[in-house]
Amino acid sequence: MDMELTRLTALELGAALKKGEASPADAIAAAQERISACQDTNNAFITPASPSPAPIGDGPLAGVPMALKDNICTKGVQTSCASRILGGFIPPYNATIVERLSAAGSVSMGKLNMDEFAMGSTSETSFYGPTRNPWDLSRIPGGSSGGSAAAVAAGEVWYAIGSDTGGSIRQPAAYCGVTGMKPTYGTVSRYGLIAYASSLDQMGPIARSAADCAAVLDIMQGRDPRDGTSLEGHYGGLLPSLTGDVRGLKIGVPADCFGQGLDSEVRKAVLAVAHVLKSRGALVEEFSLPIMEYVVPAYYIIACAEASSNLSRFDGVKYGWRSPKYEDLSGLYARTRTEGFGSEVKRRILLGTFVLSTGYYDAYYKKALQAKAVITKAYDEAFQKYDVLLTPTTPTTAPKLGESLGDPLKMYLSDIYTVPVNLAGLPGISIPCGFDSQGLPIGAQLIGPPLGDGIILNAAHAFQQETEYHKKAPAEKGGVSL
Numbered sequence: 001m002d003m004e005l006t007r008l009t010a011l012e013l014g015a016a017l018k019k020g021e022a023s024p025a026d027a028i029a030a031a032q033e034r035i036s037a038c039q040d041t042n043n044a045f046i047t048p049a050s051p052s053p054a055p056i057g058d059g060p061l062a063g064v065p066m067a068l069k070d071n072i073c074t075k076g077v078q079t080s081c082a083s084r085i086l087g088g089f090i091p092p093y094n095a096t097i098v099e100r101l102s103a104a105g106s107v108s109m110g111k112l113n114m115d116e117f118a119m120g121s122t123s124e125t126s127f128y129g130p131t132r133n134p135w136d137l138s139r140i141p142g143g144s145s146g147g148s149a150a151a152v153a154a155g156e157v158w159y160a161i162g163s164d165t166g167g168s169i170r171q172p173a174a175y176c177g178v179t180g181m182k183p184t185y186g187t188v189s190r191y192g193l194i195a196y197a198s199s200l201d202q203m204g205p206i207a208r209s210a211a212d213c214a215a216v217l218d219i220m221q222g223r224d225p226r227d228g229t230s231l232e233g234h235y236g237g238l239l240p241s242l243t244g245d246v247r248g249l250k251i252g253v254p255a256d257c258f259g260q261g262l263d264s265e266v267r268k269a270v271l272a273v274a275h276v277l278k279s280r281g282a283l284v285e286e287f288s289l290p291i292m293e294y295v296v297p298a299y300y301i302i303a304c305a306e307a308s309s310n311l312s313r314f315d316g317v318k319y320g321w322r323s324p325k326y327e328d329l330s331g332l333y334a335r336t337r338t339e340g341f342g343s344e345v346k347r348r349i350l351l352g353t354f355v356l357s358t359g360y361y362d363a364y365y366k367k368a369l370q371a372k373a374v375i376t377k378a379y380d381e382a383f384q385k386y387d388v389l390l391t392p393t394t395p396t397t398a399p400k401l402g403e404s405l406g407d408p409l410k411m412y413l414s415d416i417y418t419v420p421v422n423l424a425g426l427p428g429i430s431i432p433c434g435f436d437s438q439g440l441p442i443g444a445q446l447i448g449p450p451l452g453d454g455i456i457l458n459a460a461h462a463f464q465q466e467t468e469y470h471k472k473a474p475a476e477k478g479g480v481s482l
Contacts, residue, residue: 005030006155007473010064010212013158017056017063024053024063024107031065031109034156042132042141044151046070047078049110060215060239062105067157069148070111071118072203073192074098081194082126083116085340086320095192096224097161097203104219109157113147116342117311118163118196120144121171121411122404125344130401133176134474135440139398142172148206149176153474159207159216163193165200166299167393167418170430173206174393174443177432179460179470180206181213184451185425186231188217189224197306198229200299200422209470210431210460214238217453233451241454244462247281251459252386254289257417263396269434269442270392276466277390277459287385291378291420294371296412299419301355301368307345308352314340347408376424383449388459391417393430393443417445427453431460432469441469 005013005022016022028051035048047070056063068074071081073091075098080086094102101108115125123146124130133141134154141150145162149172152160162169164182173180181204188203195201205216221235253274258267274284316322316336323335341349355364382389394414404411421428426447433444444463448456464470 006034008158009208010158011060011215014060014062014064024056027063027065028053028107031157034154035109038134038154038156041137042134042150042154043129044113044131044147044154044156045110046080046082046113046128046147047111049077049108051107051109054105054107057105059104059219061219063107064158065107065109066101066159066161067109067112067148067151068098068160069114069145069162071114071163071194072098072161073194074108074111077111079111079194080127081117082114082128083340083342083345084127084321085314085336087127089320093192096189096226097220098192100219100222112151112160115144115146115344117194117307117345118144118165118168119307119344119348121167121414123147123172124401124405125342127342132401133398135177136398139400139440140175140404142175142398144168145206146172149173149178149180152176152178152206152208155473159205159212161203162206163201163203164422165196165303166422167415169204169206170393170418170428170443170445171415173430175398175441177441177469177472177474178206178208179210179213179429179431180204181217181429181457182421182427183217183221183453184427185422186229187221187233187235187451187453189222189227189230191224191226195310197303198310199306200303202422209464210429210457211239211242213429214242214457238454238457242458242461244458244465246277246459246462249277249282249388249459250386251277251282251284252382252389253284253286254389254391255286256289256292257391261395262392263436265436266392266394266396266442270390270444273433273444273463274390276463280462280466282459285386287382289378289382291375292416295375295420295423296416298368298371298375299415299423300351300412301364302372302423304348304352305356305365306352308349308356311345311349316340372423375420379420379424379426387452388456389447391445391447393417393445397436397438397440397442421447425450427456429456429460431463432472433463433467434469
């Protein structure tokens, strides 16, 4: 039974629990068995949990085991951001989304591995060691929500919550052959998310299918008075609205996202998504989006500037790890931060501090904000003509472990298709759309207008009604056995 349960989607397991075809204890046992079998190979978890079965509630995901990225505060459970400097930090409160998921009957299997402080695209910068891709253990799962994507791909949980500052949900979802959704900025409360770049961060689900993601977002989304950036609006109803009907849907394909630097196998698989949706009645048209050369530099300047400010609170005084080797207060700050932060976090703090410093603010940070406005305007204009945009999620399939860390600029450029979504505050979803010649998953990205979460979820659902890519498991390609 456990083997069968791990192959179900989250919604399928939720339905099986309600019908009595499986018990909550069966689901937890299946998850624990998979975590135990996979942890030594893919290292997806930092802090596994041993939850007790709870009565099944009314929601479609009640009783379904899931897990949380380790930058989401959970009361009484270590939340480390995969960093030495927060080792042993036990939050005294829950993030808003943890409260909402718990109220809906979710069962947390623990905290997931990630790039330290969500800074990275590989999940190799964790203080607790790298996470590995279940499809090929010699490769990265993507980042920074690599533990979240790897855990879902390997069947350890039925869905996971990640955070996305520049593609950190969508990129690992693409590399690991699962579905990952970054919702419209402000629709999911950031209260309890340990900040990287506050104007860009957003939490969202990683699961097998778009329908699963819709069900999770129906729980997570909604106004929160504890988060001043959360939006008023009508929430809920994403799952019931998934009809799969895309007749008349106008899909724009930016030619600028299919040029130099894009792997030919990725290009072919992503363009095939357009053909599938066209066969279901969508209208597909190529157009120009000539802002792509600005997105990566603008993103990294803004994100690092905000990180420099946000991470200044980690000083060894209030919480987390403290260096034992200091003589005075300034020495405490310097030694704790030097020993507590990893090299990638230090690199981004230094870059952010530099671009905010006197004499450089106007030259870099102010220009990046102007570029952000130009990028947002370009997308606004595109959505006057199109309902949805289709791009690759990543330029290539998953690289080998160690390849990207040796060349930070190459790692930053791997985010070129995902970062504009965060800069413009848009919703974006990555869906599995094929495999390359090495059997590695390929992801396609659907982007919607602000608050167009339901539009892209429905388009993704339509594609998944026609294809089986999201149902494939690593065992079928020689990865971690299910």
